[in-house]
Amino acid sequence: MASSTEQHDSDDGMDEFMDKFKTQRYKNAFSENSWEEEFNKVPMFMKTAPEEIDPQTYPELACLQAIIHDEDRPAEEQARSLKDEGNAFFKEKNYQKAILSYTTGLKKKCGDQDLNTVLLTNRAAAHFHLGNMRSALNDAAAAKKIKPDHLKALIRGVQCCIELHNFAEAVQWCDEGLKEHPNDKKLLELRAAADKHKRAAERDARKAKAKEKKLHSEKEALLAAIKDRGIKLLQPLKPRQQGSDSEDEGSSAAISQLSLDSLSSQEATGAHVFLDEQGSLHWPVLFLYPEHQQSDFISAFCENSSFIDHLAVMFGEELPPWDTDRKYNPQNLQVYFEDAKKETLYQVDPEMSLLKVLQHKRFFIKAGTPSFIVLSNGSSFRKQFLTEKKIQGL
Incomplete structure (x- = not known):
C-alpha cells in the first residue's frame, strides 16, 4: 500500500497536469466558430452526403467510398455496398444519385438473385419518385421476372400502371400478386382502385365513341343537305395544287x-x-x-x-x-x-x-x-x- 507521502506526491503531479491542461489548447480540437461544419465532415455524423468527395476535405468518407468501390472485392460484396449507398441517397431524397448507385450495383452482375431483385425494385422506387413511370415499370417487371412473388416489385408495378393510365394492366398485376399474397392489404386496395379507374375509363371511352358517332351522323346529314341544294364549297388547296397554272376555283x-x-x-x-x-x-x-x-x-x-x-x-x-x-x-x-x-x-x-x-x-x-x-x-x-x-x- 502506498504511503501517504507517495499518494500526496501523485496527487500533486495530477494537479500540476490539470493546471497545465487548462492553460493549453488541444492542437487537433474543433474550432469554436466552425465546429458544426467540421463535425459534419465526420461520416458517422453527416446529415447529407457531399456532391463531390474530395479526399483532402473528406478523408474518412473518401476512404469509405474506396472500400465500397474496391474492384478487388467479390462482385456480390460490391453490389451490396452499392445497394447500401443507394439506400442512403434514397433516404436523403437524392433519387438521381440513388439510381446511379443501384445501376452500378446491377452492372456487377453478381449471382445473388435476391440482391439483384432488391436493386431493381429500389431503382424502380427512385424512378417512381422522379416521375419516370415507364422506367420504374420496366424495373419492377424485371424484378418480378426474377422473383414473381416479390411483393414490393408487384406493388410498384401496379402503382406505375395506374400513373400511366394502363388500368387493365394494373388489374392484371394485382391479380398476379394476389395469387402469391391473397391477403395483402395494399394489393387489395390497389386492385379496387385500378378496377374503379378501369371501369371509369371504359365508360368514358363508350361515351366518347357514341358522341363521335353522333357528330359523324350530323356532319353526314349536313353535307347531304348542302349537296342536295346544289351549293358549291371551295376545297382548301393541297400544297401541290398551290401555284398551279391550271387552278380553277370553279372547276x-x-x-x-x-x-x-x-x-x-x-x-x-x-x-x-x-x-x-x-x-x-x-x-x-x-x-x-x-x-x-x-x-x-x-x-x-x-x-x-x-x-x-x-x-x-x-x-x-x-x-x-x-x-x-x-x-x-x-x-x-x-x-x-x-x-x-x-x-x-x-x-x-x-x-x-x-x-x-x-x-x-x-x-x-x-x-x-x-x-x-x-x-x-x-x-x-x-x-x-x-x-x-x-x-x-x-
Whole structure:
C-alpha cells in the first residue's frame, strides 16, 4: 500500500497536469466558430452526403467510398455496398444519385438473385419518385421476372400502371400478386382502385365513341343537305395544287368532293353552318364595307331569310358610328358577291333569300363562310369601285 507521502506526491503531479491542461489548447480540437461544419465532415455524423468527395476535405468518407468501390472485392460484396449507398441517397431524397448507385450495383452482375431483385425494385422506387413511370415499370417487371412473388416489385408495378393510365394492366398485376399474397392489404386496395379507374375509363371511352358517332351522323346529314341544294364549297388547296397554272376555283376538281374541310370557318369566326330541327341551314355570313374598311358578321343567317331582313336591323334606327355621312340606310344599300376568277361582281336583290343566292352557278363558298360586298348607292366610292369590275345581275 502506498504511503501517504507517495499518494500526496501523485496527487500533486495530477494537479500540476490539470493546471497545465487548462492553460493549453488541444492542437487537433474543433474550432469554436466552425465546429458544426467540421463535425459534419465526420461520416458517422453527416446529415447529407457531399456532391463531390474530395479526399483532402473528406478523408474518412473518401476512404469509405474506396472500400465500397474496391474492384478487388467479390462482385456480390460490391453490389451490396452499392445497394447500401443507394439506400442512403434514397433516404436523403437524392433519387438521381440513388439510381446511379443501384445501376452500378446491377452492372456487377453478381449471382445473388435476391440482391439483384432488391436493386431493381429500389431503382424502380427512385424512378417512381422522379416521375419516370415507364422506367420504374420496366424495373419492377424485371424484378418480378426474377422473383414473381416479390411483393414490393408487384406493388410498384401496379402503382406505375395506374400513373400511366394502363388500368387493365394494373388489374392484371394485382391479380398476379394476389395469387402469391391473397391477403395483402395494399394489393387489395390497389386492385379496387385500378378496377374503379378501369371501369371509369371504359365508360368514358363508350361515351366518347357514341358522341363521335353522333357528330359523324350530323356532319353526314349536313353535307347531304348542302349537296342536295346544289351549293358549291371551295376545297382548301393541297400544297401541290398551290401555284398551279391550271387552278380553277370553279372547276369540278375543286368542288366535286364535299368534305368537312371545306366548311372550316371556326378558326376565323368561331361559327359554322348547321342544320336545325326543321331541316333549314344556318350559315355564318360576312358583310364587307370596302369604302370604310369595315365588316359585319352574322353567325347564323337562315337560308330562308332575305338580305333585307338583316340589313334593316343592322342599319335601322341606329346607323354605325363609322358612317359619318349617314349614307348607309337600308334603302340606299346595294349588295354584291364576287366571282374572283372572272373578276365579276354579281348584284344581289336584297329581297332574295340567302339560299337563292348560294345556289347561283358562280357562287362558291370559301372556308364555310359566304361573304358579300355592301355599297352605298350614289356614293363616289361606289362609282370608282364598280368601274374596276364587271357587273352582272342575278
